[in-house]
Amino acid sequence: YRQNRIAYRVLRLLYRHADRVVALTEGARRDLNKNFAVPDRKISVMQTNAVLPPEIIKRLEQWDGETGRDNDLIVSVGRLSPEKDQMTLLRAMTLLRTGRPWRLAIVGDGAERSALENFARQNGLAGRVTFAGHVADPFAWMMRARVAVCSSVYEGLGNAIIEALACGTAVVSTDCPYGPREILQGGRYGALTPVGDAAAMAMAIEAALTLVP
Numbered sequence: 001y002r003q004n005r006i007a008y009r010v011l012r013l014l015y016r017h018a019d020r021v022v023a024l025t026e027g028a029r030r031d032l033n034k035n036f037a038v039p040d041r042k043i044s045v046m047q048t049n050a051v052l053p054p055e056i057i058k059r060l061e062q063w064d065g066e067t068g069r070d071n072d073l074i075v076s077v078g079r080l081s082p083e084k085d086q087m088t089l090l091r092a093m094t095l096l097r098t099g100r101p102w103r104l105a106i107v108g109d110g111a112e113r114s115a116l117e118n119f120a121r122q123n124g125l126a127g128r129v130t131f132a133g134h135v136a137d138p139f140a141w142m143m144r145a146r147v148a149v150c151s152s153v154y155e156g157l158g159n160a161i162i163e164a165l166a167c168g169t170a171v172v173s174t175d176c177p178y179g180p181r182e183i184l185q186g187g188r189y190g191a192l193t194p195v196g197d198a199a200a201m202a203m204a205i206e207a208a209l210t211l212v213p
Contacts, residue, residue: 008035015032018042019042021038021042021043022044022046023043023044024045024049025045025047025157025178025182027177028156029043029045031177031178047157047182050163056139060139060167063143069145070144070146071209073103073145073147074102074105074145074205075104075105075106075141075142075149075169076104076105076106076150077108077141078160079109080106080109080110081110081111082112083152083154084110084151084153085151085153085174086112086151087115088151088201089106089149089198089201090119090120090129091198092198092201092205093125093128094123095198095202096202096205096206097206102205102209104129105129105145107134108134116131138160139167142163142169146170146209147169147170147172148163148164148170148172149171149201149205150171150172150174151173151174152180153176153196154177154178155177155178155179157179158179161180161183161184162183165183170208170211172190172204173193174192174193174195174197174201175195180192
């Protein structure tokens with residue numbers, strides 16, 4: 001887009017005057033270096049911006065990791081906007097094996113909600129998909145779910161993935177720039193699927209549900 005090209009040129013000039021630029025991921029660092037000519041010596045990579053309140057930490061410490069789990073529950077946490085691409089997730093749900101018990105909770109709100117709800121109704125998913133809206137405490141859902149899914153086209157980092165891992169919840173995520181691959185260490189701690197690939201996502205969700213204790 002023309003406005004993006006203009007903004008990039010302005011940013012290249014402004015970044016020259018920065019004492020330090022803070023990025024969340026190594027991918028963002030490379031992007032700053034390549035596209036905005038920010039030297040490595042000026043970039044600090046945080047790797048997380050998650051802040052857990054003491055009460056959440058205490059709750060996780062006192063939890064055995066299984067009490068309250070729903071073995072058929074899949075959760076997706078994030079605003080309902082195009083870059084989060086929950087539509088690919090819903091398409092993946094239509095491809096799950098017939099007879100497989102599952103429920104999906106989409107936690108968050110945004111401009112795409114109406115389109116997502118319409119898709120769920122038109123494709124026979126309405127009885128299995130809950131649109132929970134915005135919630136202040138995503139851990140209540142992460143601690144219940146068996147699988148957490150990130151379907152994003154891109155991520156600044158992906159705090160929902162970190163929150164899921166903190167709860168011991170299996171993760172399926174798109175391999176989008178930049179956070180998921182770094183958080184999941186290339187697939188070591190969760191499944192990575194191509195962006196927008198509903199069939200691959202469905203297979204990864206099936207595999208994660210099959211690993212139910």
